[in-house]
Amino acid sequence: MTEIDWSKPRLLAKNIRKNFDERQVLKGVDLEVYPGQIVALIGSSGSGKSTMLRCLNLVEELSDGQIWLDGDEISRPGINDDEVRANIGLVFQSYNLFAHLSILDNVKLALKVVQKKSDKEATEIALGWLDRIGLADKANQYPDKLSGGQQQRTAIVRAVALNPKLLLLDEVTSALDPELSGEVLELIRDLKNSGTTIVMATHELSFAREVADWVIFLDQGVIAEEGEAADFFANPKNARTKEFLARVI
Amino acid sequence: MSQSTTSEAQLARETWRVSRKRRSTLTAIVSTLVFAVVAWLLLVNTPGWSRVQTSFFDWDTAVKAFPRVLDGLWLNLRVLVFASISVLIVALLLALATTLRNPALTPIRLLAKGYIDLFRGTPLIITLYLVGFGIPGLRIEAFGRIAPEILGTIALTLTYSAYVAEVFRAGIESIHPSQRLAARSLGLSYSQSVRLVVLPQAVRKVVPPLMNDFVALQKDVGLISVLGAVDAVRGAQIEVAHFANFTPYIVAGLFFVILAIPTVRLTDWLAARMAKREQMGTVL
Ligand SMILES: Nc1ncnc2c1ncn2[C@@H]1O[C@H](COP(=O)(O)OP(=O)(O)OP(=O)(O)O)[C@@H](O)[C@H]1O
Ligand SMILES: [Mg+2]
Numbered sequence: 001m002t003e004i005d006w007s008k009p010r011l012l013a014k015n016i017r018k019n020f021d022e023r024q025v026l027k028g029v030d031l032e033v034y035p036g037q038i039v040a041l042i043g044s045s046g047s048g049k050s051t052m053l054r055c056l057n058l059v060e061e062l063s064d065g066q067i068w069l070d071g072d073e074i075s076r077p078g079i080n081d082d083e084v085r086a087n088i089g090l091v092f093q094s095y096n097l098f099a100h101l102s103i104l105d106n107v108k109l110a111l112k113v114v115q116k117k118s119d120k121e122a123t124e125i126a127l128g129w130l131d132r133i134g135l136a137d138k139a140n141q142y143p144d145k146l147s148g149g150q151q152q153r154t155a156i157v158r159a160v161a162l163n164p165k166l167l168l169l170d171e172v173t174s175a176l177d178p179e180l181s182g183e184v185l186e187l188i189r190d191l192k193n194s195g196t197t198i199v200m201a202t203h204e205l206s207f208a209r210e211v212a213d214w215v216i217f218l219d220q221g222v223i224a225e226e227g228e229a230a231d232f233f234a235n236p237k238n239a240r241t242k243e244f245l246a247r248v249i
Numbered sequence: 250m251s252q253s254t255t256s257e258a259q260l261a262r263e264t265w266r267v268s269r270k271r272r273s274t275l276t277a278i279v280s281t282l283v284f285a286v287v288a289w290l291l292l293v294n295t296p297g298w299s300r301v302q303t304s305f306f307d308w309d310t311a312v313k314a315f316p317r318v319l320d321g322l323w324l325n326l327r328v329l330v331f332a333s334i335s336v337l338i339v340a341l342l343l344a345l346a347t348t349l350r351n352p353a354l355t356p357i358r359l360l361a362k363g364y365i366d367l368f369r370g371t372p373l374i375i376t377l378y379l380v381g382f383g384i385p386g387l388r389i390e391a392f393g394r395i396a397p398e399i400l401g402t403i404a405l406t407l408t409y410s411a412y413v414a415e416v417f418r419a420g421i422e423s424i425h426p427s428q429r430l431a432a433r434s435l436g437l438s439y440s441q442s443v444r445l446v447v448l449p450q451a452v453r454k455v456v457p458p459l460m461n462d463f464v465a466l467q468k469d470v471g472l473i474s475v476l477g478a479v480d481a482v483r484g485a486q487i488e489v490a491h492f493a494n495f496t497p498y499i500v501a502g503l504f505f506v507i508l509a510i511p512t513v514r515l516t517d518w519l520a521a522r523m524a525k526r527e528q529m530g531t532v533l
Binding site for chain 1 (some may be wrong): 425427428430431432433434435436437438441445446449450453
């Protein structure tokens with residue numbers, strides 16, 4: 001495990017608010033993520049976890065608040081948000097992979113069109129990552145020929161291959177049965193060990209306890225409680241947290 | 250090692266399947282024949298049959314009209330090629346315009362929608378008259394005299410692009426929004442994600458309905474004759490006047506049928522292949 005550098009946050013989000021019409025989904029959420037850290041976002045369905053991740057990736061327009069990535073404000077007006085997104089990977093529950101491309105071409109696509117790498121170089125990088133998840137021999141298969149776990153692992157390395165500053169994972173295992181989700185969790189563990197910075201929304205609390213450095217409990221659009229993983233799960237302080245943990249564990 | 254011999258039960262099942270298939274083929278052939286004979290007898294016993302026969306199915310007239318009609322068909326084919334290409338381009342642009350999400354581009358989206366409503370609702374023949382006689386009526390010097398087949402191609406494009414745009418739009422909307430989101434979160438721009446992720450998948454999905462529209466267009470190119478273009482239909486009309494016999498129309502009709510058959514078969518085959526892929530071989 002890499003040591004965490006506390007001097008400069010990788011991601012800083014202040015007072016994030018998001019309304020859909022009249023409905024307030026995020027009501028002022030703050031977030032600090034340091035390089036190499038894994039932050040787990042937990043909370044019941046509808047608490048705003050996905051919305052938060054999508055705001056961080058600028059796929060949703062903020063209703064208020066500011067976000068900095070490595071000290072650079074990415075929420076400022078007029079920023080090139082395609083460039084920002086190229087530095088922040090986002091993987092979600094399902095339908096990540098492009099159905100008309102082989103998994104090799106899935107991984108290569110952004111390497112070529114966003115990072116402008118040559119075909120040869122993109123192939124090399126992509127094959128390297130597919131090999132790391134044991135799918136190099138399936139490189140030319142189409143996503144629908146792969147298991148759900150293989151698809152999710154490919155989706156994750158497709159994002160990681162771009163060497164993003166931050167990886168956002170939105171319940172990447174919740175569409176999978178336990179055995180397949182185990183494969184995916186294994187990959188996340190592996191990425192943690194090589195220093196990838198990750199914010200993940202998850203229902204897998206035991207996994208969050210194991211790999212996360214910091215756990216945030218989101219309740220109806222606000223942070224009800226947060227803390228170091230071990231401490232958070234051992235001594236929840238907030239009544240809502242206790243209730244939630246009692247319900248799901 | 251277990252030897253794989255076919256079991257009694259499977260053999261019985263296969264025999265039964267073969268006999269059932271044979272029986273249904275036989276039923277189909279017999280009923281078709283009976284129907285054809287009955288229809289034929291009814292037709293030849295109508296009081297005016299012999300007159301209709303000589304004025305619509307006269308072999309000598311058919312042979313004599315053949316060259317001019319074939320010559321005209323060549324014009325239909327050229328119009329078909331140009332119209333198909335321009336329809337695809339215009340329709341794709343229209344479909345993309347209707348699927349724009351950006352609120353700043355709402356006027357463009359509304360314009361595209363208005364265009365589609367207008368030309369889907371207008372009968373082709375009226376669009377043909379409007380373009381065919383309206384544009385020359387403007388007497389724009391720079392255009393000079395525009396050939397009727399060009400005006401016809403424009404009218405066909407106006408009408409068909411509205412239909413085809415709807416087909417493309419349905420295809421685009423059938424692509425799961427996550428695909429677009431995934432592309433954007435990898436850093437692809439809006440246009441890259443449309444071009445490299447959404448459209449390739451959407452177009453694949455709409456090939457069968459597109460082919461249906463193509464078959465319809467193959468027939469409708471015959472309508473440019475109303476503007477005076479000497480195509481297969483107009484050629485036939487000239488021969489009809491010449492021989493005072495309707496057979497040339499039948500000749501032209503057959504040409505169009507022959508033109509359509511390969512496309513129709515190809516469409517069926519493609520649709521069947523796609524259905525098969527989606528149903529994974531169930532029999533129901
Ligand atoms: N595009 C949208 N338009 C309107 N409401 C939305 C939109 N996206 C999300 N919401 C609402 O915001 C709330 C939070 O949704 P979100 O998906 O962020 O929750 P979540 O914590 O990720 O839940 P889950 O665990 O079920 O994934 C929900 O009530 C949802 O209905
Ligand atoms: Mg969610």
